[in-house]
Amino acid sequence: MKKIVLIIQIAMLVGIANLKAQDSIPENELQTENPILKISGEFLGDERFLLNDNDQWFWNENRLSLKLEKKSENGVKFFSEIWFRNFGLPAYQSAADLYNKGILNPNEIEIRELYVSKQGFLFENLDVKLGRQRIAWGTADKLNPTDNLNAYDLEDLLDFGRHRASNTLNMNLFLNNEFSLQAVYIPFFEPTNLPVSVFANVLNSDFTLPQGMTLTAQSNEIIQPEFSFLENAVYGFKFKGYAKGIDFSLSYLSGRDALPTAAYNTFTPTDGWGGVSIHSNLEYAPVHVLGFDLATNIANVGVWAETALYFAKEDVHIKNNLSAFYPYLPQPVISDSIFWKKTESKLKWVVGGDYHFSKGGYINFQYLHGFIHERGNENLSDYFFLRYEKTFFNEKLKLMPLSGAFIVTDWENLNENFAYAYMPEVVYFATPEMEISLSAVLFEGKGNNLFAGLKDLDMLMFKLKYSF
């Protein structure tokens, strides 16, 4: 019902906007600096299938991204971006499902951003933005350890760096043209949404049971933080500047870990042969994050570095309740280990560079230490990303013959703990508004790491994007 109301509201908004555009605004005025209401967006068609599983389709996405924007001369801006999606494959299992269009043809609506901003609010140097918005921190290319204000959107694991927007009060005070201070307050924490489709279990940690036990069932419950003013809030500050040819920023964030920890696990025997079920209480550990980033040019090479130091606000425990195995003992049997001591920080960082060659060549390299799902300094893997692209025919065609990532989880036993993803791509810009891309992703690896878990999921992807 809510969705229907939302659709009607959006349709009315679009209708009103169109009426206004048709009735009183000459077409060319929509291109001026202060349009009455600018409507733009894009259509994305994204189809993927697996190469080594009988060419099985696994991804179907048809997305309309609709953007409405209005800028006033007094520095007020309204912006919204809404996704209308036909996302997923039909999943009918019984005749009853044939009555349900939601199963046969899964559609959804998502408000990606919806905010109002004011330049020069109260003071000339203060900008304020209020509403659902994306605040991207960090100078690295899509892989940003300091980008923790908004929840990660891991739905498509190959779309690195995608986040959801958050309901936010965002204030920027410009001290001069080089230095600024930013304060951000997000009243309630929103958790990361996890990968879907074939990527669904990739980020799950390995769970090692004691010898002789077999997992027969698993359930969990997320302990959601209370909606109190600070308890559930995410807030942060950033000092940003430019000096001696270097852009840099220092940031602090108070929030929660991006992924939950199984803080309390209750083990229950299910049979007499070692079968066990586990019920876990999942909690998002409160964290402090200190960040630093920079970007500059060295000998015509663009260079960036970014690091984030994560501290748990309290010791993060993992407790295992094994009482069901010892019914005759008067006291509960609970093992308690500290998963993350508050005195122990974890440091994730990235360095990278890029260079433009004459005649359309471009290379981008990044080294990342610690991916989003990795915890504990000793468990952080090393990731090397490389992309070389070249354009042809006046930028009508772009080839990315060298594109991919290499992971090392244990340098001392490299042969058993590595993985790579090779991602060649070709993009054809059919018209200024339309681009068509064809790409493949080939995974290989050994050990317990992100891409090794995908090694049976080599895929081919076709995307079409039309902007309007």
Next chain:
Amino acid sequence: MKSILSMATILMILLSVAQVNAQDGNSILQKVDEVMFSPNDMSATNKIILIDKNQKQETREAKVIQKGTDKRLFRFTSPASQAGIAFLSLPNDVMYLYMPAFAKERRISTSVKNQNFAGTDFSYDDLEAKAFASKYTPKLLKTEGNTFVLELTPKTKGEYSKVIATINKTEYYVHKTEFYDNGNKKIKEAIYTFKKIGKYWNPAEIVMTDLKKNHKTKMIMENVKYDTGLKDDDFTVRKLVQ
């Protein structure tokens, strides 16, 4: 002895002529800079028409503001796939790119100057508003009708070995520039149409031809306004990401 004397005389004459030519070249280039870079600031809309060898055309539009010779903000308004993408150029080759999809600015490496700008036949370097005298050493090659022909040698090594510029003798604006690669082969040619707006000469239209690709870019400047009082604050990352 006579021959030595006459040789020395010829050499001295040649040297002094070369010196006069160099001086002439410098003073001409200085006057060109005065004509082309004298406004305090400028704002305009750019229509960029790409024309391929089959005469098929694509049009892009952008707004540009500029202050002095080293501050420029360029924002695409069409086509839809590029609308909102903006470049900010600041002194000392500091450049930022803003792409709305990424919700933040990005520092661009200076190597981008090797590249053509957004699919046009202009390189980033060609579009720089830096004074010619700061980039090139001039030599007057000849005077031809109502024009001077200067050979401009880049002071720092780049994509061109030299540029031949044809300059209006009375108004000191540029008619034509021909660009030569490091193998001394002519690779590009730009034809300028200047119009006077108020007290300034404005390059109302520039047609840049890539001779190798047989591809042209026509850049038309419209709604040009000079000296509107643009401030340094208009050329900041804050304004870029608006």
